Amino acid sequence: MSVQPLISAVESASSALELLRATAALARCADAAAAPTLVEVLGFNNPGAAVAAVDGLIAIGSPAVDHLLELDQRNYGARAWAVRALAGIGDVRGLDLLIEALLTDVGPSVRRAAAKGLGNLQLAALTVGERATVAQRCLDALIEAVSDGEWVVRYAVAVGLEGLARGCGWSQGHPGHGHICTALAQLGDPSGEEATVVRLRAALALQRLQPS
Amino acid sequence: MSLAPASCGGFFVAWPDDAEQHRCYEPSRKDRGIGQDRLTAMGPMAGEPINEQEALARLRQSDDPSMQYYGAWWLGRNRSRHPEAVPLLIAALQQRRPRDPGAGVEENAVARNAARALGKLAPAALMAVPELLAALGDPDDGLREAAARALGDLGATEAVAPICARLAGGPAVAGARQDGCARLVEPCEALLEALGDIGVAKPDVLTVIEPFTRHDWPLIRSAAARALLQLSGEPCWAEPLLALLGDSQLQVRRAALMDLGAAGWRPAVDAISTTLAENSLKLIALRGLVENGSGEPGDDALLAAMDALL
Numbered sequence: 174m175s176v177q178p179l180i181s182a183v184e185s186a187s188s189a190l191e192l193l194r195a196t197a198a199l200a201r202c203a204d205a206a207a208a209p210t211l212v213e214v215l216g217f218n219n220p221g222a223a224v225a226a227v228d229g230l231i232a233i234g235s236p237a238v239d240h241l242l243e244l245d246q247r248n249y250g251a252r253a254w255a256v257r258a259l260a261g262i263g264d265v266r267g268l269d270l271l272i273e274a275l276l277t278d279v280g281p282s283v284r285r286a287a288a289k290g291l292g293n294l295q296l297a298a299l300t301v302g303e304r305a306t307v308a309q310r311c312l313d314a315l316i317e318a319v320s321d322g323e324w325v326v327r328y329a330v331a332v333g334l335e336g337l338a339r340g341c342g343w344s345q346g347h348p349g350h351g352h353i354c355t356a357l358a359q360l361g362d363p364s365g366e367e368a369t370v371v372r373l374r375a376a377l378a379l380q381r382l383q384p385s
Numbered sequence: 386m387s388l389a390p391a392s393c394g395g396f397f398v399a400w401p402d403d404a405e406q407h408r409c410y411e412p413s414r415k416d417r418g419i420g421q422d423r424l425t426a427m428g429p430m431a432g433e434p435i436n437e438q439e440a441l442a443r444l445r446q447s448d449d450p451s452m453q454y455y456g457a458w459w460l461g462r463n464r465s466r467h468p469e470a471v472p473l474l475i476a477a478l479q480q481r482r483p484r485d486p487g488a489g490v491e492e493n494a495v496a497r498n499a500a501r502a503l504g505k506l507a508p509a510a511l512m513a514v515p516e517l518l519a520a521l522g523d524p525d526d527g528l529r530e531a532a533a534r535a536l537g538d539l540g541a542t543e544a545v546a547p548i549c550a551r552l553a554g555g556p557a558v559a560g561a562r563q564d565g566c567a568r569l570v571e572p573c574e575a576l577l578e579a580l581g582d583i584g585v586a587k588p589d590v591l592t593v594i595e596p597f598t599r600h601d602w603p604l605i606r607s608a609a610a611r612a613l614l615q616l617s618g619e620p621c622w623a624e625p626l627l628a629l630l631g632d633s634q635l636q637v638r639r640a641a642l643m644d645l646g647a648a649g650w651r652p653a654v655d656a657i658s659t660t661l662a663e664n665s666l667k668l669i670a671l672r673g674l675v676e677n678g679s680g681e682p683g684d685d686a687l688l689a690a691m692d693a694l695l
Contacts, residue, residue: 325668332692368672370672
């Protein structure tokens with residue numbers, strides 16, 4: 174099926190429900206040509222449609238990234254959805270935006286998505302040198318976010334740290350692996366971490382990264 | 386807040402996905418974690434960050450109730466352990482002030498916020514139980530609601546009998562609508578939830594709660610089923626909550642999410658994950674299954690479900 178009619182349906186939607194349905198249909202086709210329209214939907218203040226658009230953009234993957242980065246940064250709502258999409262896509266071009274979101278965004282759900290995204294970047298195609306630089310920046314940001322005030326963000330940081338160790342292929346003995354385990358141990362420590370669920374998740378990550 | 390069935394939040398009306406972390410106290414814990422990012426930095430009384438000494442000073446003065454309101458909120462939010470915090474909150478709990486519609490201020494706002502803060506300050510706040518029990522008899526149903534929630538948070542078994550007395554008339558009396566407004570005679574939702582949180586599972590307590598599972602309003606049915614599930618552990622009381630996850634109103638689905646989480650009902654994990662609501666609330670509910678529940682599915686499966694919602 175051609176994408177154009179689906180795009181036209183989004184553009185001509187005259188109610189919130191119609192927009193949601195049209196966006197979901199467009200998102201399902203996962204065609205790169207849909208990306209600009211799906212990015213536009215992120216700015217419409219229709220969270221149901223935005224959820225569908227984020228799913229579609231993640232399915233499109235890398236071809237959607239430039240459109241996401243070109244988004245009007247002053248539209249806070251759209252930017253928050255873009256962070257979620259970039260976190261799901263895992264393209265390193267989203268690195269700066271994800272780090273900024275994790276460390277400065279006022280919305281816990283945005284910081285949460287960014288933390289998970291920093292553990293989900295696709296590093297395989299990079300040169301060894303690039304990979305080291307990107308990984309270090311992810312690591313620094315995630316470690317800084319261990320002290321986030323919201324439990325759900327710290328939970329996502331534990332998930333992100335585990336993902337980063339895997340994505341980098343770091344194993345025991347690598348300095349990065351050591352830093353990640355130290356941060357996870359901090360999140361698993363009852364004297365510093367009040368949320369039981371965060372401690373459990375950190376312990377699970379540690380157990381997976383340091384099989385005894 | 387109005388306990389009326391939601392007029393907003395239809396099935397396809399979408400949601401912002403975030404917590405209003407700096408907002409002053411939510412009117413209902415059912416709303417906890419719901420809000421819009423952009424409200425984060427502009428709670429009703431929000432200003433520049435303050436410290437504990439400043440919060441105590443604001444509560445201590447009495448010229449400006451809005452400062453007291455914020456001071457009380459701060460002490461609860463930050464789990465203050467300062468020895469003056471509880472005595473000052475008890476004093477603030479005695480304040481009565483009529484509603485000022487022009488200023489958008491709720492009735493007895495300072496006393497209500499003091500009650501809410503006390504609920505967060507266990508164990509020090511256990512000394513406030515007598516004053517909270519007195520507030521449970523106040524003519525202001527909003528203050529009764531705040532006091533009931535605080536007593537539930539504190540696990541105050543002394544509150545079970547007075548709360549049951551308030552509910553004893555059942556849905557047709559305690560659960561009847563007040564004349565001319567969309568509130569019930571008693572703050573049933575808060576009273577029912579407090580009984581579940583306090584955890585005294587005596588047959589006469591269950592008997593008081595049970596009729597509310599047939600109340601007209603889904604939020605009251607949800608609170609009653611939650612309390613019965615918490616107290617009895619009987620799977621039959623999970624059924625109404627699971628059904629409400631599919632309700633056409635977003636507010637009802639949110640309430641059922643929070644209630645399943647509070648009850649730690651682990652078999653609900655998949656139903657929670659697929660509910661049409663914001664992930665922030667589903668994550669709070671799943672945290673509840675991990676921390677309040679036991680048995681199957683186990684921790685690893687629950688954590689995997691949470692990971693998928695980040």
